[in-house]
Amino acid sequence: MSKIEEIKGKIKALNAEYAKIKTIAPEERKAFGIELNKKREALQKELQEALDAEESGSVTPIDITAPAAENAQIPEIKKGSKHPLMTELERVLDIYSHMGFNIMEAQQLDDEFHMFESLNFPEGHPARDGYDTFRTAEGYIPPAHTSTMQHRALKRYKKDLENGGKIAVVIPGRVFRNEDVDATHEHTFYQCEGIFVSEGTTFGQMLGVLKNFFETYYGQNLNIKTQPGYFPFTEPSIELLIEKPKSLGGKGDGWLEMLGCGMIHPNVLKMAGIDPTKYKGFAWGGGIDRLVMLKYGLTDVRYFESGKLDFLKEF
Numbered sequence: 001m002s003k004i005e006e007i008k009g010k011i012k013a014l015n016a017e018y019a020k021i022k023t024i025a026p027e028e029r030k031a032f033g034i035e036l037n038k039k040r041e042a043l044q045k046e047l048q049e050a051l052d053a054e055e056s057g058s059v060t061p062i063d064i065t066a067p068a069a070e071n072a073q074i075p076e077i078k079k080g081s082k083h084p085l086m087t088e089l090e091r092v093l094d095i096y097s098h099m100g101f102n103i104m105e106a107q108q109l110d111d112e113f114h115m116f117e118s119l120n121f122p123e124g125h126p127a128r129d130g131y132d133t134f135r136t137a138e139g140y141i142p143p144a145h146t147s148t149m150q151h152r153a154l155k156r157y158k159k160d161l162e163n164g165g166k167i168a169v170v171i172p173g174r175v176f177r178n179e180d181v182d183a184t185h186e187h188t189f190y191q192c193e194g195i196f197v198s199e200g201t202t203f204g205q206m207l208g209v210l211k212n213f214f215e216t217y218y219g220q221n222l223n224i225k226t227q228p229g230y231f232p233f234t235e236p237s238i239e240l241l242i243e244k245p246k247s248l249g250g251k252g253d254g255w256l257e258m259l260g261c262g263m264i265h266p267n268v269l270k271m272a273g274i275d276p277t278k279y280k281g282f283a284w285g286g287g288i289d290r291l292v293m294l295k296y297g298l299t300d301v302r303y304f305e306s307g308k309l310d311f312l313k314e315f
Helices: 003-023 026-057 084-098 126-131 146-156 158-162 203-218 266-271 288-296 301-305
Strands: 167-176 188-198 224-228 234-243 255-264 280-287
Touching: 003 026, 084 167, 084 188, 084 203, 084 288, 146 158, 146 167, 146 188, 146 266, 146 280, 158 167, 188 203, 188 288, 188 301, 203 224, 203 234, 203 255, 203 280, 234 280, 255 266, 255 288, 280 288, 288 301
Parallel strands: none
Antiparallel strands: 167 188, 188 280, 224 234, 234 255, 255 280
8 A cells, every 4th residue: 555545544534533523522522623633634744745755756857968878769859930921021121121211010909090090091981991900899900001100100200300301111010901811812911011201202212212122122123113003191192013023933024013102192291290391202011921922932822821830841
């Protein structure tokens, strides 16, 4: 019989002793009960010490400084890796940083003002329907676009303008939309917003910045073209297309729509306390997921959020 079982037997026998209390004279019961309780507490303490000793004895200590045995089987340690989206996002931010842009991270919960009103979406504006997104029970909004950060960026760096400088910011962030998920649509994805404001900002400067970015990213000279677009927070608004790069199988005969952009609407500048008669700016926003899909020839955007290790191991 083990020590633990022996102690449990003593406790069981002691419990039977309590039944004798009713046969003892009333004046002796108190002293008898106190004595039984002391014996029980001592046995319970002894039992707990035995249980602790058994538990600690089941763990075999290892000397990590000792040399390994010749035939010891050391498990293979598999190192993790960066998610492909994060790898490409770092590349994107590195390019813009070298162009002189500051980096400002987006929020993952926001409000109606920054989502709509600050971006020239007044209440009842029909364009709000195009940004259908999720809501929390408290009324907060997981942003449908990184443009929710424009107002904050303009206000944060407004002093740079007043001191004769410029506002140059890129804002990476996760965005959320109420989408029917399929191979080319996902409810959660990443965007990168860009903002530039100065006294002499021009439409041509915007095209130059974006052309330079895509040429650096794909490592070759590229032609670009534009087509009309519509965004309440820019005027005029365009969609930028690039010549399909050689790295993606391009032979000068195809175009890829990459992002939306335009000159910042005067109302957006006014909301941030910036005089639109003195300062001009441009802004753009594009998906990181799309960049990665094009770069690696991926056909299903759902892989990024799937947690499929077989897919991630390819990177």
